[in-house]
């Protein structure tokens with residue numbers, strides 16, 4: 001069963017044929033909301049809204065451990081994260097869909113491992129390739145089948161939020177090699193790896209990152225809403241094709 005974690009702009013999957021909702025308790029506390037089980041193009045899918053169904057949980061307050069544990073407990077065999085991002089690279093303009101292939105983590109103070117107990121041996125995971133390439137290719141094939149342009153590859157910078165970045169911070173991220181910037185990619189991807197669940201992401205560029213290509217030099221939230229509303233329609237199309245394949 002495929003799991004979809006929806007971010008800003010995707011708190012529901014209207015195309016999902018709903019079967020049931022399940023409130024899951026975990027040893028790590030409460031997930032962002034009930035797991036929504038349903039079918040997408042006749043295939044079983046479970047959906048979880050990362051920020052809660054009312055979009056009330058800020059990126060630094062998401063219980064990533066509980067979310068990932070709940071999906072693991074539901075025996076999902078893959079996770080696709082949908083997450084909005086700011087575009088740093090000039091060609092990644094608002095509305096662009098990107099399947100990133102690398103991560104740089106700038107977050108802090110988040111519970112980023114399931115192995116926190118001092119009673120157990122230290123656990124290290126290999127994270128050279130943070131996203132599962134099989135799932136990445138599935139998304140890219142589905143994008144092509146859906147006739148939607150999806151960028152293959154990019155470096156995702158995970159920032160702490162909830163504020164957006166300064167222009168100087170974006171310049172630094174660019175020097176570091178980042179192409180897009182978001183607030184939720186970590187520790188989600190690392191926790192999925194710890195649980196052995198193949199994980200990849202569809203990033204939706206909601207805005208030019210701070211200080212980029214904007215005459216007012218401000219980020220306009222009304223524009224972000226409009227961009228996300230349109231782009232999530234295309235994301236749903238790609239998700240349908242993933243399930244159909």
Ligand code: HPA
Pocket residue numbers: 084085086087159164165181182183206207208209210
């Ligand atoms: N920065 C960080 N996260 C984001 C942005 C951004 O500009 N846009 C959407 N998520």
